[in-house]
Amino acid sequence: QVQLVESGGGLVQAGGSLRLSCVVSGRTFSSLAMGWFRQGPGKEREFVAHITRSGGSTYYVDSVKGRFTISRANAKNTVSLQMNSLKPEDTAVYYCAAASRPLRPGTQAEYDYWGQGTQVTVSS
Numbered sequence: 001q002v003q004l005v006e007s008g009g010g011l012v013q014a015g016g017s018l019r020l021s022c023v024v025s026g027r028t029f030s031s032l033a034m035g036w037f038r039q040g041p042g043k044e045r046e047f048v049a050h051i052t053r054s055g056g057s058t059y060y061v062d063s064v065k066g067r068f069t070i071s072r073a074n075a076k077n078t079v080s081l082q083m084n085s086l087k088p089e090d091t092a093v094y095y096c097a098a099a100s101r102p103l104r105p106g107t108q109a110e111y112d113y114w115g116q117g118t119q120v121t122v123s124s
Contacts, residue, residue: 002026002113004096009118012086016122020081022096022115030054033099034072034079035111038092038120045095047106049081059105064090086122093117 008020024032033053039045049070050059058070069082079096096115103110 002098004098004113004115006094006096006115006118009094009120011121011123014086014088014122014124016086017082017084018086018120020083020094020096020118020120022079024077024079024096024098024113027098027100027113029072029077030074031100032113033103033105034070035097035099035106036070036079036081037095037097037108038090039095039117040089040092043092045108047108048094050105051079052105061106083120086120088122088124091120091122093119 003025004022006022012018035050036048037045038048047061051070051072055072067085072079095117097111098113099111
């Protein structure tokens, strides 16, 4: 059974930084493409970032480009999201997701496994 466990959320002031981590178990991590999504208050869940199995390619939603960085450590079964220059509009529950098959990065329905989420709150 594949499990994804996120950590690293919290409360931060605007302009601050947080680093989210997601540890994956139950599946060979290097066989999974990984993504981060978020759902803000009263909003639908949206794509944030994606990284390929090898880590050679990354994709971001325009609103976080230049501020967020997705990375992975296959030896540690971990994918991370470094978030800098945070804004109040980044407030959301952040979810880690994994895909075991080829997919279009950011297409939610094509991710097979999801974590429970971690809350990120950015105060103004």
